[in-house]
Amino acid sequence: MSTENNSAERRTVGGYPLSGVTVIDLSHVYNGPYATFLMAMAGAEVVKVEPFTGEHLRSRGDMGGAALPFAMLNSNKKPVTLNLKSEKGRALLKEMVARADILVENFAPGVMDRLGIGAEELHKINPRLVYGSSSGYGKSGPYRDYPAMDLVMQAMSGVINSTGFADQPPVKSGAAICDFMAGIHLYAAIVTALYERERTGVGRVVEVSMQDATYASLASNLGMLHARGAAAPARTGNRHGGLGISPYNVYQTVDGYVVLNAPGDHHFRAILDVMGRGDLKDDPRFLTRSSRVTNFAAVDELIESWTKTLGKDEIAQRMLAQKVPCAPVRDLNEVMHDENMHARGSLQNIDHPELGNVVLPHSPLVFEGVSRRAIEPSLPLGASNHSVFGDWLGHSAQELAALEEEGVIGQHETLREASPARSV
Incomplete structure (x- = not known):
């Protein structure tokens, strides 16, 4: 040519x-x-x-x-x-x-x-x-x-x-x-x-x-290292790599697991509404992102006590309806047949x-x-x-x-x- x-x-x-x-x-x-x-x-x-x-x-x-x-x-x-x-x-x-x-x-x-x-x-x-x-x-x-x-x-x-x-x-x-x-x-x-x-x-x-x-993909982890030095944990499990967001974790359900992420305070308030726990919106432990990060164990316990009562897909649908970042943890067979990717043509x-x-x-x-x-x-x-x-x-x-x-x-x-x- x-x-x-x-x-x-x-x-x-x-x-x-x-x-x-x-x-x-x-x-x-x-x-x-x-x-x-x-x-x-x-x-x-x-x-x-x-x-x-x-x-x-x-x-x-x-x-x-x-x-x-x-x-x-x-x-x-x-x-x-x-x-x-x-x-x-x-x-x-x-x-x-x-x-x-x-x-x-x-x-x-x-x-x-x-x-x-x-x-x-x-x-x-x-x-x-x-x-x-x-x-x-x-x-x-x-x-x-x-x-x-x-x-x-x-x-x-x-x-x-x-x-x-x-x-x-x-x-x-x-x-x-x-x-x-x-x-x-x-x-x-x-x-x-x-x-x-x-x-x-x-x-x-x-x-x-x-x-x-x-x-560069380790940006969150590197940010925590910069902020905390030797006190930074090497591994944070399923929590945020920089321990800067809460909730940010994998939670057990009756049929598997679901992930929840509340990057903004309004996201967490929406989570409380979905869980029927609007009474906790003024709780000082959960009021801001910083306070939730300080009390992440209490946040995770609160959420998982609720997610354990429902299926992963139902939880995801309820949360997504309120614009909360949430997804069921899917196996590879589910991902391979994802309706969104097939509809777009990105999987065929x-x-x-x-x-x-x-x-x-x-x-x-x-x-x-x-x-x-x-x-x-x-x-x-x-x-x-x-x-x-x-x-x-x-x-x-x-x-x-x-x-x-x-x-x-x-x-x-x-x-x-x-x-x-x-x-x-």
């Missing part, structure tokens, strides 16, 4: 914001693939480059549990297999880079340079390329070469020590927050650089570390060719004036080899056969039977 055609297509009224943008995705597992998933759902054409064994998340599928996450993060991508350790494999990558707008990778710092396909080398081929990378600790600093996964980063970022109850061991977050925080920031950095390139005509390198991306039931009927997420980024891009299920390993290397790069069937035979692009009989992907 020419630069002129790319720009013209992106300016088309009603088109997706990243229409005409081509992305080479070398990333694996969560953080990079989530960034490129957001790009794909914003209209970009994403070519997913994998080793012959598949990227790490795809190859975890035989252990159970990884097949759905792979499908969640790799919709609307064109998977190819490429041996980057071979000279011809690197040459094919460079052919793609010459035609691309963005390259994304989340290898350990230095890996791409050692292969001879680092940012400096690729910018010689395409000065307009936006090169995005992500790693645990970043490309500079004393931790640069430390191995990093989400669990490790949760520990190093303070997430684990901040999670759980003060009298119990620290607990990791159930969500892979460091990976996905990094993925979101990586998307932001790349699109920011893409905006700059539209004005200057020159691409740049951007990087995001998981450690950097996670720090999809017939996946390998997994059957599954619920897949769309991008949280909604672009008004254009319908959500249809979800195209993730494809088998190397399914787009012929459409990308043949139709897009222009290599003949004979050349592709030779590259397969030489172990450059992989040789899989099933690839010829895969549904053809649209050319990039």
